[in-house]
Amino acid sequence: xxxxxxxxxVRDYLQELFNTPQGGxxxxxxxxxxQVEIMKWSEEDFKQVFLKFKNCIDRYEPRLRRLxxxxxxxxxxxxxxxxxxxxxxxxxKTGIPVIIRIAVGEIGKIKVTxxxx
Numbered sequence: 001x002x003x004x005x006x007x008x009x010v011r012d013y014l015q016e017l018f019n020t021p022q023g024g025x026x027x028x029x030x031x032x033x034x035q036v037e038i039m040k041w042s043e044e045d046f047k048q049v050f051l052k053f054k055n056c057i058d059r060y061e062p063r064l065r066r067l068x069x070x071x072x073x074x075x076x077x078x079x080x081x082x083x084x085x086x087x088x089x090x091x092x093k094t095g096i097p098v099i100i101r102i103a104v105g106e107i108g109k110i111k112v113t114x115x116x117x
Contacts, residue, residue: 003085003096010063010085011114017060018053018102018110031060035108046072050079053102057083065095077104085114 020032034052047069054067063086070080079102084095101113 006063007085007098007114007116010061011112013061014057014100014102014112014114015110017056018112032056033110042074046074046079049104050081053079053081057081057100062086064098064100070099078102079104082117 017031018033022032022034023029025031033056050069050072054069057064057067064083065086066084068082070082072079081100081102083098083100085098086095097117098114099117101115103111103113105111
C-alpha cells in the first residue's frame with residue numbers, strides 16, 4: 001500500500017512539474033518544464049524532448065533514478081521512460097522498476113502515468 005501511495009505522489013509531482021512553465025515560480029526560477037511544442041515528432045525531436053523530461057526529473061525528483069530512454073509514439077505524442085522508483089521505507093533502498101508515460105496534449109498539457117513492470 002505504501003508503494004502505491006509513493007507512485008501516486010511521484011505521478012502528481014511530475015504532473016505539476018511538467019505543467020509549470022519554467023520560471024513560473026518566483027522562489028525557484030529553474031523549477032518547471034521548458035515549453036514542449038512539437039507538431040510532428042521526428043527521432044531528433046524525441047531525443048530533445050526526452051532530454052527535457054529527463055533533466056527535470058534528475059533535478060527535481062530524487063525518488064526516480066536510472067532513467068532510460070524508452071520509446072515514443074509520434075501519433076499520440078507519448079513518451080515512455082523506464083526508471084527505478086526508490087521508496088523511503090525500503091532498507092537498503094532498492095529501486096522498483098517503473099514505466100513513466102508522459103502524454104503531451106494538443107495545447108501542451110502534460111499527463112503522467114506510472115506503472116510497475
